[in-house]
Amino acid sequence: MFLNGDAIHRVVRDAKVVDSIERYLREEDMRRAEQQRAQYLADFQNAKGSLIALRAFEQKYRGDDPDQLIEQLADVKRELQLQEYRERYAQVNSTSSMLAFIEDYRDNDPDGKVPGVRRRLDAELQRQRDLEAAETKRKEAEELQSQLAEIERDIIWCKRRTQAARQVIAREEEIGRISGFVNKRLMREAGEQIVACEENNPKRFAEYQRRGGRKSYAQLQ
Numbered sequence: 440m441f442l443n444g445d446a447i448h449r450v451v452r453d454a455k456v457v458d459s460i461e462r463y464l465r466e467e468d469m470r471r472a473e474q475q476r477a478q479y480l481a482d483f484q485n486a487k488g489s490l491i492a493l494r495a496f497e498q499k500y501r502g503d504d505p506d507q508l509i510e511q512l513a514d515v516k517r518e519l520q521l522q523e524y525r526e527r528y529a530q531v532n533s534t535s536s537m538l539a540f541i542e543d544y545r546d547n548d549p550d551g552k553v554p555g556v557r558r559r560l561d562a563e564l565q566r567q568r569d570l571e572a573a574e575t576k577r578k579e580a581e582e583l584q585s586q587l588a589e590i591e592r593d594i595i596w597c598k599r600r601t602q603a604a605r606q607v608i609a610r611e612e613e614i615g616r617i618s619g620f621v622n623k624r625l626m627r628e629a630g631e632q633i634v635a636c637e638e639n640n641p642k643r644f645a646e647y648q649r650r651g652g653r654k655s656y657a658q659l660q
Contacts, residue, residue: 483508490519521549528552534563583650590647594659597636597643604629 479500486496486508493516497509524544531540537560544553607629615621644656 479505479508483512486512487515490516490523493519524549524552528556531556531559534560534567537563587647587650587652590643590650590652591654591659594640594643594647594656597640598659601633601636604632608633 482492482496482499486493493512496512500509527536527540527543528550531537537556540556541553541560608626611621611626611629640656644659647654
């Protein structure tokens, strides 16, 4: 195959272009690798500062840890875990924090704090149950007093209505004695009121006593 000058020039030029591209790609790969390694080492240093950063490092580099830096963090991790454990114990001041502490450290309790926290939790739960029981008892007592007061009002009202009805009957009887005429409708209504109250009040008073009412029937005026 014969190549003239122009063809040779193009071949040389194309070869130089390809070489430049390959060199650029190699350099770019090297720069990227250097950046990744710099980030890897920076993340390693940051991982020593907190458990959050350390766990993030473990998660990020667990499958790609060329210098085995995760293993080098083992002692730091233990120290940070112990520090977190003690900080959390110092902040245990609610049932939720007690439950979380017990759950997280039941199988890893370096200072033996879990049993004491469990006792505190039991005492706190009992205290809350006692408070709830006392509140329930208070509400029940209030409700009972309200019901007893309602029965007292019903009995007193009926007594007063009965007294008023008897006065109506007596007045109508006096009118009838004088005039010979009485208001039968008014007499009947008054009589119905007396009968209804005489039937109802004994039942209501029996209920009142059954619920613990202390007043006598005569005292309900």
